[in-house]
Amino acid sequence: MNRSLPLVILAMAILAFATVMLVVAPKVQIGREPAAAGLKPYTTEQLRGRALYSSLGCVYCHSQQPRAPDQAPDAERGWGRASIAADYAYDSPHLMGTMRTGPDLLNVGARLPSASWQLTHLYQPRAVSAWSIMPAYPFLFEVKDRASPGDRVVWLPEDRRIPGKVVVAKPEARDLVAYLLSLDRTYPVPRSAIRDDGYSRGGATQ
Amino acid sequence: MTTDRESVDEAFEPYEPKRRVPLPVYWVAIALALWGALTLLRDSSADRTGAKQRIAEATTLERRQTATGSALFAERCATCHQADGTGVDGAIPPLAGSPFVGASPGVIVQILLHGIEGPISVNGSDFDGHMPAFGSVLDDDQLARLATSVRGTWGPGGSISPGFVATERARTAQRTSPWHGGDEIATTLDRTIGVQPAYLPAPRSPDDLTAQSIASIGKAGGWSCASCHGSHGEGRDGVPRLAGLSPDYIARQLLAFTDGSRPNDIMRPVAQQLTAADRVALGRLFASLATPSSSHPALEGDVARGAELALQGDDRRNLPSCFSCHGPSGFGVSPNIPSIAAQRPSYTAGRLAALARLTSRQPGSIMPAIAGRLSDADRRAVADYLATLPPSPATSSKDAR
Amino acid sequence: MLTIGLFLAISFLVSLAGLAALIWAVSTDQFSFGQKQARVIFHEGEEGRLDDPTAGSAPTDTERAAIDASTAWPVSLFLGVAVLWLVLGSLFGLVASLKLHLPDWLDGSAVLTFGRIRTLHLTLVIYGWLSLAGIGTATWIVPRIFHTPLRSPRFATWGAIIWNAGLTAGCIAIASGWTDGEEWLEIPWQIDTLLAIGGGLAVVPLLRTAFARSVEHIYVSGWYFLAALCWFPALFIVANIPGIFVGAEQATVNWWFAHNVLGLWLTPLGLGAAYYFIPKIIGKPVYSYSLSLIGFWALALFYSQVGIHHLIGGPVPTWVVTLSIVQSVMMFVPVLAVAINQHVVVARNLWAFKASLPLRFISLGAIMYTLASFEGSLEALRSINTVTHFTQFTIGHAHLGAYGFASFIMFGSIYYMLPRITGRLWPWPGLITAHFWCVVVGFVIYFIALSVGGWLQGVAMLDAGRPFADSVILLKPYLEARSVGGMVMTIGHVLLAINVVSIFVLARPGSRNGALA
Incomplete structure (x- = not known):
């Protein structure tokens, strides 16, 4: 030394x-490992939404890696089967995340497939879930006197409406929703799959 | 902050010229090294278990796909038609000697594909037919084997090929409802079946149109039913299937979402917009949908164990069979006991877990008590098994049963 | 499967063999060093005396004066800017914390959304505060333990300037939405080249000083600093090369990097400083110098392989997760070695702990290093990780390491170094005490709130019968308590900043003390 x-x-x-x-x-x-057979590459619209997801820092509260049923009840919450490496073949940057301040989103497109629900929720999460601590994203929306043709009007519960105005989704919000709805890894797992099997108990009932 | 500190401790502590590594450091290092080696061994076996599990799941699926016709009958049909094909007096028509089995091979295939909803007459007895549709849960190969076996045992015999099933499937691909009783089957498919009781469609009310609109585009700009539950109420992997649930059950749940007795953030805001008439009409609408099943096992559950629980229950754990209350094949019996067949597994397992938690708050109620006795693996097993069942037959009069 | 199992076994065996060889070498005295080398930090007459510049006591030494003069300018730059980033970074942290329980506050613009504020907090405190304070401390200590003035100090100055330019640009990029999107690596890689160049430049003077040293022995702090300053650029560059890794591979690189930033960058910087300042302030060498050898090399062997414990239960191969778990637990060995060395000398000289505020910060930081490491080893166990992963417990743990350990040591180091550098006494000594109590009280609130809340959150999420909402609702009071703790900590940082600015600008009459230089 x-x-x-x-x-x-x-x-x-x-x-x-x-x-x-x-x-x-x-x-x-x-x-x-090849990309999973049921996995589709992202469209340009979804990729724009994905970039927004990453730049707004959604990943700091939402993981995208459901755990195996032997470890945690993720699948029973509707978050999807345990993810495998081949599910992420088109992901860059990866957005697996390490926090679940909010729920896992790898299969949110299957769990909450309604675009109009997603828009309401992004505009004001507490319009949907009073207990939610998710940030609202009003800057992805426009408040107008009346909707123009082609506008996507956001439905709000009565107590959240602005009298005489309508809330309309900006293109960014629609991109983000397109990305969220593309999150759907419900296709079957190939036989050779890579994931951490450290919690496997061989399906035994405890 | 006094300055006399610099003179503290004049006596310099004598150090050994050479200080050895303290013994506990060795012990800790050795203990950890042993632990590490054991962990590596244990995890490498977990690794193998995980891989085996995936392969086992795939092969179970394959085995189910390659089951013989009689095995398929035992699994899929015998609960109602009985193993010897005699049916149940006044409830389930027999297969032995049935003109439907004896008719041209297209008839049995069509019945299997789309099911029956309406009165039929077999061997002189009338039945209120509720035959589920297997078109979405069995493939052409399986249907061919099953149909061949049934016709071989109780009918004229002869082989039905997968290709024939495929042709029949294509011929009626546009069909969105089950066969409306024996009358429609006889008049459309094979007149040799003979005279059948007439089918009387349920009267439509003007509310049904409103319900259609709420389901497909939403009420007053709100989220539509279809945007999550699918345009035919088939559900998604994390969204429950609604098609074929009893109308009263649906209406009751919508009310429960509205008043908060069934807490659900997503349903509450939309349910609150609905009138009592809307709720009833939506119930009727979804009950009448004969939507094919698109559910499949998704929770790594043990499907064989699930079948055991659903059909026989488990005495050791004091678990009654699911079907003893929810009816044969889990189609539901009264407005209070919903259909559970072809339901999305994550929904079934999630509901069971939520019900289990109610045990302490609602002593005496049946379902929480049963759910409370299910282990996590059993919840997944039974949910995965129920996802393999054919959907319950659509009906507008099921609550009358 | 066989090849992978073999691979895994080999890796673990190599680390074990390394450790065994090291223990053998130390116990059979293969390296000739012991307490004599441990005294290399003292000049004649320094041993056995309390050395606390906050009280203005130090022996005069012309050689030392020349050494300190050579580092004064770059180190002032590093430390001054680090404190600026600390204040800014903790304000962002506070806003992010408040936003978690006041979600509708400041929601009008993307710049102010939680996801960006939180990222700015992490980037500023890691790459602004801790990295710069660490480099500054290393730059100041290395010439002292080598008994020779700093070579090429201009490189250090330019390094600081370029690093800060890169950091500023990176923060603007993140705030405006331009990000690489991986945790700990959000600064766009194009801007990262500036940080890499700046960091590289800062290493040059230290390496040159090491080669030109006038003592035979390299004191333990020197091992940590030299290794850290070579490790970090390598890590930073590999992790930032774009276009090689995708999907799950990228996740392993991400966590290999992120944990090594703690393990092979902040930890050695903090430990190097503690290894210098604790014996230096007390005036007595560490307990067992040869033990520090085990502490250092075992850290390198085990800490470098722990990163994938951030992906336990995730979509990466079982063997790599297991490897990281086992190596995380093996971290007990180096931590124990460091703990014995540092805590024993403090415990035997508690009078110094009471007397010296810098020592109080530093040895408390060293204690929190022990706690953070033990907690980290336990958290890597599958049974515990399944509860704590994905919860605020992890955030609490990260702060125990990065704040309780690294930041506390940097606080103490700054309080020790700046009077030496400026030749002035701290203008507001009372604020030092206030700072100490603010960060201690604030951090205790912070840590307990997140640990308890995070654990409950994890237990709720594992219960299939409890809706997800339960885990959020139960967490809220703990998040509020965390904001309170964070606010008190931030107040402490402002007090530090007041003192630091004052010591540079206020030449209080009579405070200039020749003996300090």
């Missing part, structure tokens, strides 16, 4: 070893 060059070299070698284990090897293994 009296020479700086060997110290630096050994320290970097240890990091390189860790990188092989945590980055290179998983990449090789996951990279060999």
